[in-house]
């Protein structure tokens with residue numbers, strides 16, 4: 001079963017997405033997600049210029065061989081652009097293989113290990129009343145696990161908080177948060193770590209007081225803290241029983257997590273910007289984290305992320321795949337198939353896509369009972385509408401940047 005063609009489709013139904021479509025000689029079509037938020041066209045070019053020409057004529061069934069060929073054969077290993085491109089090829093080939101087998105993809109990965117993948121939604125508010133409303137809205141939608149992000153007194157716009165200027169620019173619904181903004185230049189935000197560390201524990205105290213001990217709560221510090229600041233945050237949140245505290249320090253220095261771990265029993269999740277199992281080697285082997293965050297889209301596809309999750313399983317570390325709106329419904333569908341199949345699934349992030357996005361991608365996954373199920377169609381369960389996609393051309397959009405009050409560039 002030879003690959004006959006491969007096409008890169010860039011579409012922007014509310015936000016930018018890069019999709020790879022692979023077609024075999026006998027007309028089987030598979031889809032992969034190659035979206036890299038704010039750097040979309042780099043992956044599109046990498047695929048078009050350097051990967052698509054290598055795929056034509058290859059046996060579509062040889063997924064592992066193709067993965068190794070693109071990973072090792074490129075010489076320049078790892079990196080977000082390379083691994084997103086490999087992810088798209090890998091995901092599309094798994095989609096094809098499952099369609100040919102006449103089975104939903106999770107069946108080829110070992111079959112279902114659970115009924116559904118528990119997901120968490122994003123609640124946020126500038127103050128407690130907005131946050132409480134937002135949590136209630138998510139509970140009404142059926143979420144059983146909630147990420148809580150809060151405004152910080154004195155800061156105009158804070159990562160993860162809707163109804164701030166960030167949400168207003170995107171024109172989103174009241175409690176939707178879309179960090180990438182359509183503009184020629186990235187927005188600049190101001191950050192104050194001391195103000196954040198002082199404020200966050202009081203917010204979790206209020207949320208626990210209002211919603212009780214059962215509700216699953218998570219929080220994302222978005223790489224902004226030093227190890228000792230992260231340790232303090234983890235310790236100060238222990239009374240509120242978080243499911244996890246995410247990205248407490250910049251992820252590229254795994255040794256920083258040792259210090260955090262020595263000081264707190266709050267579970268830690270990290271890795272949404274990681275690309276391979278190698279990035280996790282120290283963190284998993286030394287049991288410095290509890291959840292691995294890489295999504296299928298950014299870490300080499302089903303093949304790459306399965307390697308990470310299987311390695312994590314040896315140390316009782318679980319999956320917690322990244323699921324922001326910039327992971328397209330194709331990437332999310334792939335994550336749900338994989339999450340349904342692996343034993344050490346933890347939770348799946350689920351930031352609802354816009355109606356325009358859902359119309360373009362036509363995913364079959366189903367959200368109910370607090371979780372996602374992939375559906376029973378052969379393959380990934382994607383019905384991509386190319387005519388509709390063509391109506392939404394690419395628009396430049398960037399994630400914001402961050403500066404401290406004195407103007408110093410800080411991690412966003």
Ligand SMILES: [Mg+2]
Pocket residue numbers: 220222246247272
């Ligand atoms: Mg995050």
